[in-house]
Amino acid sequence: MSTQPRDHTAYFTFRDQLLGPLRTTVLSSQQLCEAGRLIYGHADGLSLYGIPATDMVAKGIALLGRTVIECSIDAYTAPVADALAELQAATPPQGPDADNPLIADLFCGSGNFGYHLGRRLTRPVHAAELDPAVFGTARNNLDRIGSTITLTLTDYRDLLRELPARSTHDTYVVEPPWGPAFSAAGLDLTRTSPPVPEILADIRRSRGGLPCHVAIKANDQIAHDSLARSFSGARHLATITPAPCLPHGANMDFHLYELQG
Numbered sequence: 001m002s003t004q005p006r007d008h009t010a011y012f013t014f015r016d017q018l019l020g021p022l023r024t025t026v027l028s029s030q031q032l033c034e035a036g037r038l039i040y041g042h043a044d045g046l047s048l049y050g051i052p053a054t055d056m057v058a059k060g061i062a063l064l065g066r067t068v069i070e071c072s073i074d075a076y077t078a079p080v081a082d083a084l085a086e087l088q089a090a091t092p093p094q095g096p097d098a099d100n101p102l103i104a105d106l107f108c109g110s111g112n113f114g115y116h117l118g119r120r121l122t123r124p125v126h127a128a129e130l131d132p133a134v135f136g137t138a139r140n141n142l143d144r145i146g147s148t149i150t151l152t153l154t155d156y157r158d159l160l161r162e163l164p165a166r167s168t169h170d171t172y173v174v175e176p177p178w179g180p181a182f183s184a185a186g187l188d189l190t191r192t193s194p195p196v197p198e199i200l201a202d203i204r205r206s207r208g209g210l211p212c213h214v215a216i217k218a219n220d221q222i223a224h225d226s227l228a229r230s231f232s233g234a235r236h237l238a239t240i241t242p243a244p245c246l247p248h249g250a251n252m253d254f255h256l257y258e259l260q261g
């Protein structure tokens, strides 16, 4: 791993390119490695489905510019899956199909978050992705790795309608695009697209009163207390804070909540 001081200006310039002109372009091996270096400090810091950036193209993995910025990497999602597994092992599940909980990755992107939760918890995963270009690459990648995730090109609300509540251990991954919700003031979760409070209300409505778990990605600078405000009435279970790679305000944090019915 490089010990050179990191050039964060180059990161922000590259980020703008990946979310702009390269948004729906499948990145080359060189671009994937560059993304790994600029975001995580070394090429293989970008690793999804257990496959580091240097091996991705050889293994048939295709990632769009936007997904490389938006994804949650192995080193972040695996500890979240471990924390959730520990929490759920300590609490007996309840509900009509208590021992057969579902995982719903509502904003699939690469599908890497659902992939790790499904593997760690040995559960079936249902995923929704609305952008046909992202869906196409995620479909390709999940096929390449032999994943059994059920991925649908659809709006997350349609997926919720298809998935009646089974268990208090049902888990929803909530990672909507940030867009203008991410600014110098921090991340405002009430301004994501769609806003997090709206997504949580949709989840609640789909559950007929049965509580569930929610995993959410945020960052290390939350604007307007919007995480606590979005989850008002929910129970905070855990926060997983990966070692920061970028300047304050640009690093990811993950949170687990119990959402009441």
Ligand SMILES: C[S@@+](CC[C@H](N)C(=O)[O-])C[C@H]1O[C@@H](n2cnc3c(N)ncnc32)[C@H](O)[C@@H]1O
Binding pocket: 067, 070, 071, 072, 073, 106, 107, 108, 109, 110, 111, 112, 113, 128, 129, 130, 131, 134, 154, 155, 156, 157, 175, 176, 177, 178, 193, 194
């Ligand atoms: C931040 S990314 C998710 C990243 C993902 N967790 C990963 O690890 O790669 C958000 C994704 O949600 C998709 N999306 C946006 N609105 C959606 C909606 N209404 N329903 C389903 N997917 C949506 C976007 O196309 C984008 O790919």
